[in-house]
Amino acid sequence: MEYNYNEIEKKWRFYWAENKTFKVEIDYNKPKFYVLDMFPYPSGAGLHVGHPLGYIASDIFSRYKRNKGFNVLHPMGYDAYGLPAEQYAIQTGTHPAITTEINIARYREQLDQIGFSFDWDREVRTSDPKYYKWTQWTFIQLFNSWFDIEIEKAASISELISYFEKSGNQNLKAANSYEKEFTAKEWNGFSRKDQQDVLMAYRLAYLADIDVNWCPALGTVLANDEIKDGLSERGGHPVEKRMMKQWSLRISAYAQRLLDGLNHLEWTDSIKEAQRNWIGRSEGASVNFKIKGHEEVLEVFTTRPDTLFGATFMVIAPEHEFMDKITTLEQKEEVEAYVTIAKNRSERERMTEVKNITGKFTGAYGINPLTGTEIPIWTADYVLSGYGTGAIMAVPGHDSRDFAFARHFNLPIIQVVAQVGEEIKPVEEWETSNDAKEGIMVNSDFLNGLDVKEAITTTIKRLEEIKIGYGTINYRLRDAIFSRQRYWGEPFPVYFKDGIAEVLDEKELPLTLPQVDKYLPTENGEPPLARAENWKTKDGYPLETSTMPGFAGSSAYYYRYMDPHNQDEYFSKESNAYWENVDLYMGGDEHATGHLMYARFWSMFLYDLGLTVKEEPFKKLINQGKIQGRSNFVYRVNHEKYAEYFVWEFIKKQGKEDEFEREYRDGHRKFDFYNKKENLIIEIKSQAKLEKLESYYIDYIKDTNKKLLLIPIVDILEFDESLAMEIEKALKDKNEGVVFFNREVRELKPLFVSKNIKDRELFSTPIHVDIDFVHNDILDIEAFKNWREEYADAEFILEEDKYVCSWEVEKMSKSKYNVQNPDALIEKYGADTFRLYEMFLGPIESHKPWDTNGIEGVFRFMKKFWKLYHPVDAFELSEDEPSKEEHKILHQTIKKVQDDIERFSFNTTVSQFMICTNQLTDLKCNKKAILEPLAILISSFAPHIAEELWEKMGHGESIIKTSFPVFMEDYIKENNFDYPVSFNGKMRFKIELPVTLDKAAVEVAVLASPDAQKWLQGNPPKKVIVVLNRIVNVVI
RNA sequence: GCCCGGAUGGUGGAAUUGGUAGACACGUUGGACUUAAAAUCCAAUGACCAUUGCGGUCGUGCGGGUUCAAGUCCCGCUCCGGGUACCA
Structure with missing residues (x-):
């Protein structure tokens, strides 16, 4: 009986859908497990083979966990808002909702083909009003919240208002962007507009310039x-x-919590590191510098307060608010010109011109608070307005950028830190600054002799005593811009009343996306929503016209899956208490600092609201690697180069390479070959070019009395005796000033040369060829000819009757003709083979090229596996008691499969299935006691075939409902162990010994063996190491 | 520049805790079956030397080191991939 995968897979896909096999509900009798994939953006191109990699892995894990007795939540949905659909709408007028719907249908069809165990009843789409109602709802909560630094938690704005009413903001510790202080009395005297402006600077969702x-x-x-x-x-x-x-x-408010939370997550170190860097915590001090002749003080942030005695100048960002105030009249013109340029430089320019040191002296002086020294204040664009206070104290001795700046503008440098044992050199001789955060303080008054660490704390203490600074922490993490001037996104539940932003009442949600006539901005630059008719509240107030960004909908979708149809709440308390958070999250590492950061922030906020039981959304994270394309190339011959190459080879063959000069130059003229002795030039060109240049050649020959042989390329490519004779004749001809023609008009056909033909690189260039025409790097010439009209009559230079293509690993893309879409493969081999093969390719985390060459091997395995159950062309299992060996094979496989799945090593699991199948085939084993559990083992990888066999074995329920086989140590226990014996670490022979022998007995047995005698040659060993049931090493 | 990851046969990869390097596949070669092809099956397959057999030497990017023993640990590099960018 044949392995008819198409029929089997169709049957079970239907069965699963019909019976809702993967539908999951809260079940307090089972432990929960939540497996989640990063949901896809449904693009028009559909899935390619890279997408399902993670889905297959997570699906295997889900199915495995179900067999292990867990209640598994494994949902799927769509990140349905996105630019491509909007772009398509702009071009074609098709509503993005329609495009998205079509694309989702296509995705669903493809996903279904692969046999995933998703609970489709829980599907969410970010663009569905029933879903984005809760995105908008969360926005309202963010708007109505502020961050209390005291308790490190979000709190309600109404609390904040009552606090202001009682105490103003002077002693309040809150994350905010409001710079001034006010008393309760002042607050109560503010107008409503002023109060709202203040509150805006405290909200977690806020409007800002x-x-x-x-x-x-x-x-x-x-x-x-x-x-x-x-x-x-x-x-x-x-x-x-x-x-x-x-x-x-205001994600920055959560910086510390986002940082601390990382410590408890099972994520890869690289992702955690990326997030740590992104958050960018630095400890240091805030120091106030007086400005000479001004009342204002200039606040700077420094991580090195210990180097304060080495601060010889200050630098403020060109955008700094003091810029206008402190710049002196004499400097004004120059400084303003600089600021204008600096402000207009794009990020990219700044990046490429990092080494370009620029800046201007403002004319103002700051006063070093510890030394009282006056130091100049400069402005330069290497100081960024968005970080710290936008101003620094420059310590050129111990900061490389300050050092470069000081050298460039000839500013003083003072050494304040010395390395232990360092010979003090005058700073003038320094080539670089000494940035090391260790050493002993020098030239620093009361700090002298302290090490850097002590000096930092001592300085901060002193600054705090004299009230000119304090220890503080700075984060690099910036607040997330949440507005997009686009159509295809969630509308903000916000309207403007007398210029004050207000949120809609929760009852009015969802605020649905309106129809517009065009998906473009309005003529005066307003976002597309401004085109909508009546984009107002029912009271007539204008609604916000921006929409939310992509990450709005994707930041908490994992919670909605827990209770996706809830009309009254985001998700019920009960569902969250049961499902808690995601146990395993599978997705690409390109989301390291985007999605994974926003989602954590969003999750923490919902936790602060008391909605969820876990602060962190994703316990364990696996990053599947990207699948890269494997491109194939053919080598297209450049006819002219090839012809020249050909002639040169001919000349060499005649032994005349000394007589000829290649690439002969005469003045500005260039010819292919020149024979000095015979005064003969040979020029090879296309027929058309030769004809065009004919008169030019004739004139040239007349002037110089040389001989010229013009050969059209075609003649050479169809090289025969006559051409050789022609060259011979030309060489012998004694007439000067002649031109030899050889004319017979024929057409040049495209010519391709196989990869390993000698000197191929001299006359051909690689071009991409569609991987569909290439099998094991051999080109299907007929298919290639039919590819494009221009290749219809192409010719090929073969090697051993084959055209061999070269290959390279590149990004998978249409333009490189290396895209593999799964449909064709599933059609050809079936979904089970496809699933197995994607896993077999290599470790799930590593980036790897897609190569279909190996899929045949997996397919062969599947057929072999099927044959175990169909030994004589029909399904037949024996009830016989398995042998010891058969038991051993099964239990080795149980152990390996279990261990490997738990550590996400799916490629080695597939290997084990192959090993097991090979061994059982060799034993001609078709015993039910072995093959029944084996079907369960493979069911998470190849679910269709497993279900089919399971049914044939007489089971009435899906294989997913059964239990994973129990591993029994006893079955794999051996009486003997085959010890590898090494001499000086090199394995020489093996010896089988009882496992019960102790070290001494093993040593005796090994040394007594004839093999050992041979290596010892009568000498006693220096030392013998015995690791029981592992290895023996003899040192001689 | 900094941070992270990687480098193992012709190819994808295996070696989980320092303990038999190259599992399992692909490809290639030879053979069986067949009128033939496909499919299937069997054998060989890291390199080099030896070959009548037994064998031997080298070998996990490079150079050192630790160890009875290193793909695995340490030090110093090279190359490739990814992230990040004047972050005070």
Whole structure:
């Protein structure tokens, strides 16, 4: 009986859907397990083989966990908002919802084909009003919350208001962007507008002026990576910096919690490291510098307060608010010019010109608070307005950028830290600054002799005593801009009343996305939603016209899956108490600092609201590697080069390479070959070119009295005796000033040369060929000819009757003709083989090229596996008691499969299935006692075939409902162990000994063996190491 | 520059705690079956030397080290991939 995968797989797909086999509900009798995939954006291209990699892995784990007795939540949905659909809408007028719907249908079809165990009843889509109602709802909660630093938690705005009413903001510890202080009395005297403005600076979702990349031509704000060389990536329009009112989320308030939380997560170190760097915590001090002749003090942040005695100048960002105030009249013109330039420099320019040191002296002086010294204040764009206070104290002796700046502008440098045992050199001789955060303080008054660490704490203490500074912590993490000037996203539940932003009542949610006539900004640059008719509240107040960004919908979808149809709540308390959070999250590491950061923030906020039982959303994270493309290349011959090569080879063959000169130059003229002795030039060109240049050649020959042989390329490629004779004749001809022609008009056909043909690289260039025409790097010539009209009559230079292509690993992309989509493979081999093969490719985390060559082997295995159950062409299992050996094979496999799945080593699991199948085949084993548990083992990898066999074995329920076989140590216990015996660490022979022997007995037995005698040659060993049931090493 | 990851046969990869390097596959070669092909099965397959057999030497990017024993640990590099960017 044949392994008819198509029929089997169709049957079980239908069965699973029909019986809702994977539907899951809260079940207090079972432990829960939540397996989640990063949900996909449904693009128009559909899935390629890279997408399912993670899905297959998580599906295997889900199925395995179910067999292990867990109640597994394994949902899937769609990140359905996104730019491509909007872009398509702009071009075609098709509503993005329609495009998205079509794409989702295609995704679903493809996903279903692979046999995933998703509970589709829990599907969510971010663009579904029933879903984004809760995205909007969360926004309202963020808007109505502030962050209390005292308790490190979000709290309600109404509490904040009563606090202000009682105590003002002077002693309040809150994450905010409000700079002034006020008393309760002042607060109570503020107008409503003023009060709201203050509150806005405390909200977790707040409106603020943000410097953005505005592209006037596109009428939109662009992300940094949408800008290439100062122009928009799409369309190449100019981009300018512009202040715009944008919604932001105060994620920075959670910096410390986001940092601390990492310690308890089972994520890869690299992702955790990336998040730590992104958060960028630095400990240091805030120090106030008086400015000579001004009342204002300049606050700086430094991680090295210990080096205060080495601060010889200050630098403030060109955007700094004091800029205008402190710049002196004499410097004004120069400084203003500099600031204008600095502000307009794009990020990219700044990046490429890092080594370009620029800056201007403002004319003002700061006063070093410890020494009283006056130090100049400069402005330079290496100081960023967005980090710290936008101002620094420069310590050129111990900071490389300050050092470079000081050298460039000839500013003083003072050494204040010395390395232990270092010979003190005058700073003038230094080539670099000494940035090391260790050493002993020098030239630093009361700090002298302290080490750096002590000096830092001592300095901070002193600063705090004299009230000019304090120890503090700075984070690099910036608040997240939450507005997008786009159509296809969640509308903000916000309206404006008398210029004050207010949120809608929760009862009015969802605020659905309105229809618009075009998906473009309005003529005066407003976002597309401004085109909607009646985009107002029912009281007539205008609604916010921006929409939310992609991460809005994807930051808490994992909670919605717990209770996806709840109309009254985001998700019920009960469902969250049961499912808690995601136990295993599978997805790409490209989301390290985006999605994974926002989702954690969002999750922490919901936790603060008391909605969830866990602060962190994803306990364990596995990053599946990207599947890269494996491109194939054919070598297209450059006819002219090839012909020249050919002639040169001919000349060499005649032994005349000394007589000829290649690439002969006469003045500005260049010819292919020149024979000095015979005064003969040989020029090879296409027929057309030769004809065009004919008169030019004739004139040249007349002037120089040389002989010229013009050969069209075609003649050479169809090289025969006559051409050889022609060259001979030309060489012998004594007439000067002649031109030899050889004319017979024929057409050049495209010519391709196989990879290993000698000197191929001299006359051909590689071009991508569709991988569909290439099997094991051998080109299917007929298919290639049919690919394109221009190749229809192509010719090929073969090696051993084959055309061999070269290959390279590249990104999978249409333009490289290396895209593999799963449908064709599933059609050809079935979903089970496909699943197995994707896993067999290599470790789940590593990036690897897709190569279909190996899939045949997996397919062969599947057929072999099927044959175990169908030994004589029909399903037949024997009830006989298995042999000891058969038991051993089974239990070795149980152990290996279990261990490997637990450590996500799926490629080695597949190997074990192969080993097991090979061994059982060799034993001609078709015993039910072995093959029944084996079907369960493989069911998480190849569910269709497993279900089919399971049913044939007489089971009435899906194999997913059964239990994973129990591993029994006794079955794999051996009486003997085959000891590898090494001499000086090199394995020489093996000896089988009872496992019960102790070390001494093993040593005796080994040394007594004839093999050992041979190596010892009568000498006693220096030492013998015995590791029981592992290895013996003899040192001689 | 900094941070992270990686480098093992012709190819993908295995070796989980320092203990038999190359499991399992692909590919290749030879053979069986067949009128033939496909499919299937069997054998060989790291390199080099030896070959009548037994064997031997080298070998996990490079150079050192620790150890009875190193792909695995330590030190110093090279190359490749990814992230990040004047973060005070």
